[in-house]
Amino acid sequence: MTPRWKYWLIGGLVIAVIAAAIYFPILRRRVKRAARLQQQSEEQARRELTQPIAINPGDPRVKTKLFWALDTIDSTLVPVTVELPLSNDPVLRSKQVLNTLLAGPVDAELRTLPPDALLLAFYLLPDGTAIADFSEALATSIPSGIVSEQLAVNSITRTLEANVPQVQRLKILIHGQEVETLAGHLDLTGTFVVNTQPALAPVKPASTSTPGADKLAQPERKP
């Protein structure tokens, strides 16, 4: 005759096994989810810390030239002039114009940079060297090729050239790291020339600005 307590023990063990069989898959899903969240946390933290610099309406309105593509098949850039309130601080100003460039033109087909790319950080060294740190999307989402990669970099350098005279050369980082190429072709190990003249003159607001609305000017070709 089997003692009664053994039945209770066996029954208890069976219940524990069933409970474990139900709970373990749930636990495994939670662990996987936690691992994913941990992987994303660094990028999320960066994104939260590097929200696009807000345009301060109190800043003087300036005619800002942004370089986007002429059309969808040509590799030519054309400046589009927009009146924006921009800071006189060259770092803030650079962030403002680059974020506006990243936001893209009205016609999204003419954008030169991937829509999911972000400017993570921007620094300006005393010798005029600027360092722009972009999110990985700049490298991973851009169409691969010499022509498309050069168009992207040229749109950045020419936009800085036109709006921030203090920036003389530009170093591009991807997610805080120096990379060999943008997307397999264009060399990012060096710096790109932005302004050849050491222009340190203060930036003046546009004298013909019209408060209230941003106006798009006709594109013009740079000679």
Add this chain to the structure above:
Amino acid sequence: MGLLSVALLAAVMVSPSQTATQTQQPATGTAQPANPPAATPQGGVAGSVASPFGAQAQQGGLNVVVLDPAHGGTDPGARGTGGIRESEIVLDFAIQVRRALELQGFQVVQTRQGNDNPSFDDRSASANAQRGAVFVTLHISSTGLQSTARVYVNSDLAPVADSNGLIPWERAQAPFLGLSRKFGDLVQGFLTQRFKGSPDAAQTASVRQLRTTAAPAIAVEISSVTVEDRADLDRMAPGVADAIARGAAAFKPTYVVPNSPGALP
């Protein structure tokens, strides 16, 4: 890499049949006529002699074309919606370009024969090991006007300023920029005759592959992987091959490689 240099004063005899897989001597830092000084990218792993002087030059200059089908291996390059991969197409193009160059009497060295992906430095090393060679890297773009072809030469590089006659590996292309421009314009001219809508002259870009190449070097980029039918690209291959071969043949007489060691091209 900063201290690794390409010796310009070398007078070593390097066979044009050398390929990228050949073992090179480590850098010596000095120029000795009978002992090849070598640049050693990546710490000497894939080092290579780079000198525009020597056997080929003495035999009349340009004889070797180093052909570089870009990407490969885990790097497919540009990808089209129809599954077209840049790395595969440029390899197919290279076969036809090679044939056209050989018909013009050139010896061709390819940086890759199959689906592997040599480093940028290894590809440059296969050109830098040659004498009197030119370098052509083949690409297919993701964008641009369909059925056009563009030639790129490297952007301006800081001038070579080493008093020892050494070219830093990182700027090996610097003394060749003028020759690259001349070669690029010739090839672009022939491409434009074939492919309407292509530019009239070679363009400038900071192409990573060109920067470390100590030879007249161009990148040829075809548009594009976004074609609906791959046959559209395949049909361009004979024209591209012919243009490159004719460009190289036209460039050959102008590529005067100094016989005297120490002179820049």
